[in-house]
């Protein structure tokens with residue numbers, strides 16, 4: 179299937195749509211409806227499968243995400259590291275395991291949500307859509323790792339420059355057009371998630387404990403001071 | 404000295420009749436919304452019993468509160484080093500099974516059931532799923548020792564008793580129980596506040612009420628794990644935690660909280676006390692056996708000119724110092740020393756104190772006449788149906804001495820009143836008992852009055868809130884004129 183004619187839209191226009199939506203809506207939501215910023219935990223309603231979903235998913239996905247960020251920010255050191263095959267194998271295999279962990283966790287979370295009536299009560303359409311999007315993203319990512327291995331190297335050499343070209347406001351199609359369909363799907367999936375971010379429960383990522391790490395244990399608020 | 408005011412409370416357990424009116428008053432005002440049905444900010448437990456949520460006192464399981472590690476005060480399981488890696492799944496988090504699944508009944512069926520030979524019934528329906536459920540637990544499932552083999556027998560406090568004492572406690576005809584009403588203690592060293600990753604929980608500077616900012620809460624639920632009394636709850640519908648607000652809108656308009664106001668047994672007292680905020684950490688780090696005294700020493704004498712001067716310097720309004728002088732809590736806790744904090748070994752410095760129960764009344768019966776209220780009496784406190792060690796575990800951080808002193812004084816007051824009203828006890832003997840209990844006839848009369856005759860105004864001394872001063876300093880009162888209004892206007896809907 180050749181969807182090359184869509185490339186300009188998907189890789190030159192859509193990323194900007196996604197980023198603009200992301201920034202505007204996230205800030206708007208924080209200002210106007212801060213109340214909706216919550217992890218929306220369901221541990222109270224189901225406490226056993228929760229562990230097997232939440233822990234592998236979060237640790238897996240965060241590690242994989244960190245890998246992408248490193249490849250984006252530090253392509254050169256990464257390529258240097260990969261220069262020795264043994265080091266490349268270690269990196270690829272460990273991130274691959276993390277991706278599998280994320281996949282395993284997400285599958286558990288989806289099954290868990292569907293299986294427990296109490297959890298279905300607290301799952302809204304936007305949650306299902308998010309779970310679907312994440313599943314698509316992880317499955318496509320894992321497939322890429324199998325079909326086109328050594329991604330840590332070729333990502334740094336091709337996608338990093340593409341992403342930087344997007345940030346520099348002159349998106350360079352030359353890097354993405356020759357990419358296999360799977361990789362293109364993964365990129366589009368990523369920008370879709372970014373665009374969908376402010377409309378979903380994912381916003382809780384932005385309010386990870388921060389002042390907590392350095393604030394004093396007790397908090398006092400005064401009305402008159 | 405950094406003097407602050409704290410609205411504090413006393414519950415007199417001998418007076419509680421276990422009617423749950425307090426719980427219902429609270430429920431109707433605060434927790435009848437979707438997602439909060441299972442919460443009982445005020446609940447009344449039967450002791451011995453496992454309580455609500457089940458076995459909340461067992462910190463080996465729930466790992467809440469503070470502990471001393473190498474003389475350093477630390478959150479038992481909700482410090483930063485523990486919360487951050489466990490943020491995705493906290494292993495010490497209670498689940499709904501530990502509370503109960505709330506339910507209603509299918510009342511509609513009583514009206515709409517098709518005609519048949521049998522009476523229609525109203526089946527229980529889960530208030531979470533809406534589906535029919537088999538009810539297996541409730542917020543006071545073990546009321547009046549119901550199912551005591553499962554519940555009372557598993558009371559974590561019984562661990563301090565010998566097997567004989569335990570057997571005796573449950574022997575037929577010697578059974579003993581008392582009620583234990585609980586709300587958030589609005590602690591001086593609240594672990595819920597210290598544990599919150601979002602800084603959503605806070606203590607109000609003016610009156611010490613511990614509140615949870617709904618906009619700031621992100622649903623991490625560290626407070627739920629951290630509160631050793633399990634008095635913060637997670638609203639599964641909105642994804643935010645909630646807790647007892649001590650009816651602050653009522654307090655600010657000079658009324659007692661709803662559970663206090665409605666209390667049928669008139670067991671509840673509320674008043675402000677002054678304390679030195681600089682010493683909180685030091686006091687909370689005392690050794691177990693010193694905790695009660697240390698907390699008492701934190702409470703300042705509102706008649707002491709030095710304290711009044713320091714209070715003024717710290718910005719405590721004169722009218723609040725005035726209110727502290729009338730505070731029944733100050734009398735019970737500091738002057739008479741008959742009210743004790745619950746499980747102070749959790750080190751949150753709870754500001755709700757309990758007068759430990761004396762029941763059943765000790766006496767010997769000769770024919771129809773209750774007699775022999777003399778020397779041997781106080782030995783009987785130790786031989787009471789409820790072993791003193793049990794009460795000491797609850798209210799004395801394990802130290803029976805504090806509880807014994809409180810009971811002894813209460814008993815002496817009873818004897819003294821018996822001598823004054825019935826007259827079958829020698830007044831001199833009664834006075835001797837009072838002196839032995841560290842009391843005096845004047846004090847006995849005051850205790851009697853506050854316990855038995857207390858009016859509304861004596862029980863609830865609500866300090867003035869002075870919101871008018873605070874608001875004026877903060878914002879322009881005309882700011883919201885002709886606009887939509889103040890505060891939180893959108894309906895608290897879930898997520899997205």
Ligand code: SF4
Nearest residue numbers: 587588590593595630
């Ligand atoms: S009782 Fe629990 S919720 Fe209330 S202030 Fe103390 S630690 Fe916080």
Ligand code: SF4
Nearest residue numbers: 420422423425666668
């Ligand atoms: S209303 Fe008063 S007497 Fe009744 S259960 Fe509550 S605390 Fe006890």
